[in-house]
Amino acid sequence: MENTSWEQKVNALTHILTNPTTTAPPLHSQLFIATQIPCYLHWNYPPLLCHHSAASSPPPLMRWALLQFFKRASRLGLPETSWRSKCPYQLPPPLVLADGLKKAEWGGEERKKYVRERLRRKRLGSNVNPLIPIVVPNLLLLSLLFWDPIPFDHT
Structure with missing residues (x-):
């Protein structure tokens, strides 16, 4: 992603914003994004043109497939919602x-x-009595007057 030009990023972003989808993107859309930004694993688009760099790690397409599976499994197959x-x-x-x-x-x-x-509709937040956040800390401080947790006699 760091080696892509601003023009490629703008083209990819424009394409994504003008073609929203809740399912897998169509093949022509996937190929277009792959040519613009080849190695970005956290999109819905597979990294088709990404080169495999390290011998020990799995190939990028396999990592992308596993990421997609874990994202959907964590939502139990429900569609992704946003604001x-x-x-x-x-x-x-x-x-x-x-x-x-x-x-x-x-x-x-x-x-x-x-x-x-x-x-x-009810406002967001908790229905806590407003005296509780005032009284509880004050009672804790008052208890320190009667109970001395750190004695000062070191003999």
């Missing part, structure tokens, strides 16, 4: 919606209803 999958009203709409979200409805009343539902 976009939680935003149904974004344009263009996300390819995969997050669990619990409905497809965006673009009528005026539907959007007002969606905003009202979002505003009624």
Whole structure:
């Protein structure tokens, strides 16, 4: 990746952004990316033109296949979601919606209803009594007055 030019990186990035997919990329797309950025193992694109350098390590295509397998196995085969999958009203709409979200409805009343539902949701965070973070540390400090953990008599 370090030996690729900025033009190749921009071409590859433009291609990826203009051709989003949730499944494996088509072959012509994989070949285009392989010609632009040949040795990058953490993409969905196989490193077809990457040269095998060390004799002890597995070939790049094998390492890429193992990385893909472990990524999918860790999600138990479920599709990969991102922050976009939680935003149904974004344009263009996300390819995969997050669990619990409905497809965006673009009528005026539907959007007002969606905003009202979002505003009624409980805020993120924990429901801890605000006295607890104040009282507990103060009680711990007060306990040090009655219990001396480090005695000062060294005789």
